[in-house]
Amino acid sequence: MSSSKKVIELFYDVVSPYSWLGFEVMCRYRHFWNIELKLRPAFLGGVMQESGNKPPGMVPNKFKYMTSDLQRLSKYFDVPIGFPADPFEVMFQKGSLRAMRFVAAVQEREVGGDKQVEKVSRELWRRIWCEDKDITLPESLSEAAVKAGISAGEIEELLKLSQSRLLKLSQSQQIKDKLKSSTENALEYGAFGFPMVVCHVNGKTEAFFGSDRFELMAHCIGEKWEGPQPSKASAKL
């Protein structure tokens, strides 16, 4: 890893479809830009509550707009977003706390990279925002982890770690604290929603909210924006 790489932190939660767009774009551009991407799974519910923000879906015209906006962006970004039958139940009743603790546990145990975190996150997004499947039950998390290529033994450990009732408190507390700490970090950077991308440039931080500031972000970090699907021909890898 070159020391000249700019560090970019991506705060996200799989409950947020706009985070999925931001996640896929950053996962693509990590191979094109001279950056070190740090995936920062965090808890959107905590950010909304602490910042006093309200979900955009609560305003009917905003909700209608979001559905058509996401449909258009899904095609343009080539990310297979589809609305669940009951998005309010998915987002506000079932939520993502357990799922994000599970992702935090994956990150805690993964060594030498973040491939597992990337894959598990993607599978969880796919479950709720494409296949309209649950992400709250242990078997749901397990299915996502299997698809992400994690072994059965490892999945059992991860479930124990991310669910306090399955393991002694001290270990699961570590995972709870990890997710809480990431969420607090996001708030310290000024988050009021996700995705939140924090670029560390020349000793300064520049935070970008949403999945619609990539062109400006590229400009700020001295890279070139080539749209949400950068040409593979020019990949550095």
Add this chain to the structure above:
Amino acid sequence: MSSSKKVIELFYDVVSPYSWLGFEVMCRYRHFWNIELKLRPAFLGGVMQESGNKPPGMVPNKFKYMTSDLQRLSKYFDVPIGFPADPFEVMFQKGSLRAMRFVAAVQEREVGGDKQVEKVSRELWRRIWCEDKDITLPESLSEAAVKAGISAGEIEELLKLSQSRLLKLSQSQQIKDKLKSSTENALEYGAFGFPMVVCHVNGKTEAFFGSDRFELMAHCIGEKWEGPQPSKASAKL
């Protein structure tokens, strides 16, 4: 005007700095893209109230983000946005109803184009979002109109038309209704804030909220996005 031109309506209010960005970008691209731009001055206060939306500035972290976001976008878009000393007074106490009625009056009387509407709108934005000046008093509107190149006699007429106490009700009512009608049109298109750009493509409408969907909009109307400052060399005019 070629019949193949795509009609694009831009709903805006000078109280909104993001609308200024959208306005300048669309005013630039009207010379680059095969479009007919229709300026639709409207009243943001009405849209917020009717849609049940809350201004983003009410959430502290959002407000902080907006200030740095606008500062960055201002440079990148080359639009001289600066925050007034008391943005809350400007946006929520003083508001823009009279100013937007004045712009509606300019549009009502302008024949053969929208140069005056464009210039007056820009001068009003410049007053609040660059020079921290009032836009509620008749003399403020008059100053903006002078800078926009409108004659003294015409300005007097415009002030009368846009302020009911200066003229008989029926005429000023026409202007009130014009602004109200534009605001209702925006709501019918699903607006919950400004800028709102409505593209008419192949008998369908595609609405884009904010000043961060131009790349997607270009894609939808079959044009090329070249950033907020398209090269003058390739201008069609």
